[in-house]
Amino acid sequence: MEMPRELLAKIDEAITHYPASKRSAVLPVLHLIQEGLGFVSDEAVEWTAAKLELQPINVLELVTFYPMFRREPAGVHHIRVCRTLSCAMAGGYQLMNSFCRAARIENHAHGGHGAAIQKSKDGKYSIEFVECLASCGTAPVCMVNDDLHEKVAPEAAPAILQKYT
Amino acid sequence: MPTPFKKTPHPKERRLVFQNVDREGWSEDIGCYMENGGYEELRKALTMERTAIVNEVKASGLRGRGGAGFPCGVKWGFIKLDEPKPVYLICNADESEPGTFKDRYILHQDPHQLLEGMIISSFALGVHLAYIYIRGEFPTGAKILETAIAEARAKNFLGKNILGSGFDLEIYVHRGAGAYICGEETGLIESLEGKRAYPRIKPPYFPAVLGLYQCPTIVNNVETLCNIKHIVRMGGAEYAKIGKPNNTGTRVLCVSGDVREPGYFELEVGAVTMGELIYDLCGGMKPGRKLKAVIPGGSSAKVLRAGEKYKIKTKQPDGSTGEKEIGIEDIVMDFDSLAAVGSMAGSGGVIVMDDSRDMLWTLNNINEFYAHESCGQCTPCREGSLWMKKITERMLLGGGVERDPAVLKNVADNIAGRTICAFGEACAWPTQSFVAKFKEEFDSRAGKPVPPPMPPEYLPEELIGKEEAHA
Numbered sequence: 001m002e003m004p005r006e007l008l009a010k011i012d013e014a015i016t017h018y019p020a021s022k023r024s025a026v027l028p029v030l031h032l033i034q035e036g037l038g039f040v041s042d043e044a045v046e047w048t049a050a051k052l053e054l055q056p057i058n059v060l061e062l063v064t065f066y067p068m069f070r071r072e073p074a075g076v077h078h079i080r081v082c083r084t085l086s087c088a089m090a091g092g093y094q095l096m097n098s099f100c101r102a103a104r105i106e107n108h109a110h111g112g113h114g115a116a117i118q119k120s121k122d123g124k125y126s127i128e129f130v131e132c133l134a135s136c137g138t139a140p141v142c143m144v145n146d147d148l149h150e151k152v153a154p155e156a157a158p159a160i161l162q163k164y165t
Numbered sequence: 166m167p168t169p170f171k172k173t174p175h176p177k178e179r180r181l182v183f184q185n186v187d188r189e190g191w192s193e194d195i196g197c198y199m200e201n202g203g204y205e206e207l208r209k210a211l212t213m214e215r216t217a218i219v220n221e222v223k224a225s226g227l228r229g230r231g232g233a234g235f236p237c238g239v240k241w242g243f244i245k246l247d248e249p250k251p252v253y254l255i256c257n258a259d260e261s262e263p264g265t266f267k268d269r270y271i272l273h274q275d276p277h278q279l280l281e282g283m284i285i286s287s288f289a290l291g292v293h294l295a296y297i298y299i300r301g302e303f304p305t306g307a308k309i310l311e312t313a314i315a316e317a318r319a320k321n322f323l324g325k326n327i328l329g330s331g332f333d334l335e336i337y338v339h340r341g342a343g344a345y346i347c348g349e350e351t352g353l354i355e356s357l358e359g360k361r362a363y364p365r366i367k368p369p370y371f372p373a374v375l376g377l378y379q380c381p382t383i384v385n386n387v388e389t390l391c392n393i394k395h396i397v398r399m400g401g402a403e404y405a406k407i408g409k410p411n412n413t414g415t416r417v418l419c420v421s422g423d424v425r426e427p428g429y430f431e432l433e434v435g436a437v438t439m440g441e442l443i444y445d446l447c448g449g450m451k452p453g454r455k456l457k458a459v460i461p462g463g464s465s466a467k468v469l470r471a472g473e474k475y476k477i478k479t480k481q482p483d484g485s486t487g488e489k490e491i492g493i494e495d496i497v498m499d500f501d502s503l504a505a506v507g508s509m510a511g512s513g514g515v516i517v518m519d520d521s522r523d524m525l526w527t528l529n530n531i532n533e534f535y536a537h538e539s540c541g542q543c544t545p546c547r548e549g550s551l552w553m554k555k556i557t558e559r560m561l562l563g564g565g566v567e568r569d570p571a572v573l574k575n576v577a578d579n580i581a582g583r584t585i586c587a588f589g590e591a592c593a594w595p596t597q598s599f600v601a602k603f604k605e606e607f608d609s610r611a612g613k614p615v616p617p618p619m620p621p622e623y624l625p626e627e628l629i630g631k632e633e634a635h636a
Contacts, residue, residue: 017337020377020378021359021378023358023359026359027340030342031340065361067342067344068342069342083534084530085460085516085534086421088530089527130302131263131537131538132264132345133302134265134268134269134300134303136263136265137266137420137421138427146304
């Protein structure tokens, strides 16, 4: 697997943060790969393992443990809707439905997480429920890519999507 | 002169750690921080003896702000002055307890306060490499911290020979990736070592004995580390005058749910009661609504029901102890009072529910969280959290069976105390308290004599047959 040069430079820099153990760099390397390449492929798992002198299983078991890592590409814009109590009380589930309608994503009858990430047909948007985003005072909240949106009324979903075209 | 706040703090508030949060014209860059007296405490600390700083922290009575409320000075006291192994400091910025959102503001708006607290703490503990473990859901916060670290390094507050003191320190940001269990300190350490965040078996009870890379490690919450700066400024004895004995300092309470004005409030510990917090600081319940329940310290804390009475011990003027009956509104918001009424101050996340809320729906939401977040290491928690969620979900869908409330309690009772880490209690306490305190709501949704069929495994007749054969 060929790592783009810029990404490789970032990875090499991240590894220097862990002088005591290269293994500690797995999470940062996976974050960088997902940011740069969109998801963590099997090849990326093997590449990371070789880079950090680990077995591939040492890397794969992290990809499957930590919910933020994806083994398949998300949409161009990835939406995370908070599902946890304060947001759910303020309309998080309705917000999820509203986003799905606006982005033309088929919303599974069981809207819970753990299911594969749902994507719109054109690949522009993908959406998932996530647990507490730690902004309960401004519920309901969601993230689009790296941006947090607070006090999002379900009706506001289409307007938010328009910012991400 | 400090600029005014965007929203005027409530007169009962006392801003210490949040003194720069949501201020007009405030920015997170080092220039703004230094114009307002930033890094002065670091200069002061570097002239002090290491043990003197630790003693000030001990004298301050500061208790950890992450959830357990363990005395910070005692934790620090486990680190030997002449420790031959490297000592690590980790800032726990995982902020994952539902209902808690205080650290978000510090990390995003006042990163240098945290760095200053960490540099002082590292100097006191003999740490030369420290990490900030920030949750993956704070990508912007991680970038802000990285910029702040670069700024601090450029001013020689970090790096080699800090301000000519001969003390070296590096701080790095380490991003989590969405796992709640990383807030548990030994799980966090495992995660930082590049493994699954499986909490470690105790003993040793404290990472201060064996922590990161099997070396002595101090793990402190963001808010705790920020307080260190103020303790150095004021002196431990002066800091201890804030709040109440054994509950010193200020605490940021985060209120969410069915109040008119949810938000954060920095208060002297124990300065307000639950009633004042809800009806005064948060503007009361939403129009036409009444208080039904409060989860006082993050979703793991046991729920409190409106109208409940609690018997608490009080100190009489003559020194003897008496007993007093109080209601939910009278509970003082401090560590000891919330423990005395059978719940906990936890992480300071207060979730308020009004009379429109279905407690079964609420518990099911909480159960889904814990079922998703159990790390899977211990069987009682891994299996139990999922079964509790399955049962509450079935009840919610109308398939509740007569014995479900009892089964829920039984499952929860068999998780708490039978797991490696406190997640077992965290996932059992909501179920135990909701089912006990809102018994009538749960019983009324548990009317079926046998479970509904669960296709495709069973046909209904088969299932009923099995039930009867079993009975």
